[in-house]
Amino acid sequence: MTPTIPAPETVCTPSPTHAIGAESAAAVAGTLKALADPLRLRMLSAIATDPRGESCVCDLAELADVTQPTVSHHLKVLKDTGILTSERRGTWVWYRIIQSRRGAVTALLDAFAPSAVIERAEDEASRAEALRTMDARVTRLADELADELTDLNRDLVIAIVRESYAGLVKSAKLTQHMIPLTERFARQRLQDLTRDRTTGTPQVLFVCVANAGRSQLAAALVNHMSNGTVIARSAGSTPATDIHPHVRSLLTEIAGESDALDTFPKPLTDDAVRAADVVITMGCGDVCPIIPGVRYEDWVVGDPALASAEGVAAIRDDIAARVRTLLDTLPSR
Template sequence: MTDTLLLSDAEACAPSVTHAIGTEAAAAVAGALKALADPLRLRMLSAIASDPRGESCVCDLAELADVSQPTVSHHLKVLKDTGLLTADRRGTWVWYRIVPGRRAAVTALLDAFAPATVLGTPDHEDAGRAETLRDMDARVTRLAEELADELTGLNRDLVVAIVRESYAGLVRSAKVTRHMIPLTERFARQRLADLTRDRETGAPQVLFVCVQNAGRSQLAAALLNQLSGGTVIARSAGSTPAADVHPHVRSQLTEIEGEPEAGSAFPKPLTDDAVRAADVVITMGCGDVCPIIPGVRYEDWAVGDPALASPEGVAAIRDDIETRVRALLTTLTT
């Protein structure tokens, strides 16, 4: 009897390994990660991925650190041997670019894994998040009813559904605090405005998109709203929103918008309705793919990630974005 029980317990708790990564695939991934396990190599990869030209010269990459030219060449060779980079010699210099088939992997590393590793979320915040979620449903229901009562020109069921979808979209990643209900209301109102917007009338609308909507896209939207003076409406969203705006970027938003407005910035999920409502959709060099809507103009800006940059790098990225925003504004207002 005891033997039977022991066997049953062993069978019950035996883990399934049928879906584990294969041995050969694990070895290949581990080899690539080992090659990337060097701070200078990661900085080189980031510089190449975000270079507006789509490629970087060895002479540019040598400025990232005070090391010899042979050391720079060694690190680039390691990255090239992993299959992440391809090289092209022109005269006395060699130019490097991301292999097209590996760009999605590089994007995931630099725009998702790296920021999550640097910023992280304390365990006590996760515990508080779970407790807050249990008390939130009734408040969301009340908000939905209040907006439906206010927006009498829209179908009531639609308003309620949008509020609940907006909350669900935000709660997957956003920090659940006392601000969750106001954020849900703002996001729901924005989505309802998108659903009813006629792109033939009103101010031009621009949607900036990046993976986490925590850095480049927030900064670009703030700069365009400031420089346009209301003649253009700028919005931002992310395919996989982060929990919060990156601290480096929040300080920049404070300089641009002032404390109250910058404090209300939050990462938002990308929706089809936001794309449909936009006149221009701009992805921020992070590999995101947006729905293709007829009549919408699409651009991609290769811009560095301020979340991982030095203070000097953040300032340079802001200047780069501002230059692009000014050029865009000229095309929208002339």
């Protein structure tokens, strides 16, 4: 029998390693940890693909239905890891990817998110087709309002209608309600444009980020509690697609079903700012611009989007108390 010859023992001979150093590995690990969040990746993708080379914080806040402190926290994490830099210009903060990191960010997003790119392209194609269909209806609405409002410049009316539609369609869902909402928004803007500040009914503008909770509730309470002696508007720096369900039920209790349906999320416009006697911001932080007005206030109240039904009721009571004080300070006309 042939004896079995054992295989020679394999000797592990250390060879020079080209692994990154411990300090560099710790730095990379910190960056990857910072990126391990879906919203941060979406923010980074939005900035990387923005044709301007940078994104305003108001654009980034549209990516998710979260509070302003949450948006600010995620952006701060990306800044602290050396991926982003920011610059405040006027009332807005702009973010861009640090030049030395742009190649790495682009490579990361392209390598790991191709399916997301395809899905987004399909969604955009579907939305583009809906927009083409809606455009003819907007044109018809603009002509009808221009024929009705003969005391106003026809070109102005048509421009306001189209601008109102463009402002709403950026955040709203494309539904059969889009044309009625555009008409309401355009009529409100035209009223603001022609308002006489010296003799008109006092007007208050409430501004928050999403215009889907606090600002809607405050405006409804002012209109209800003033019995028509004060006009309240609301707007959002980055309006949501719809009002928070808990807030919608409260609006119905305050104003009734028909009026509550009018309080849809709307974008902030210069027309509303110029028409207001008082501008009140509500927890906007750096996402909301500082609005110039005859009088300026900032109300720090809870966010209904983060509260239970009972919590929303408490927020309503808090706002109602502030509204009573506000009404006592407004002049009667």
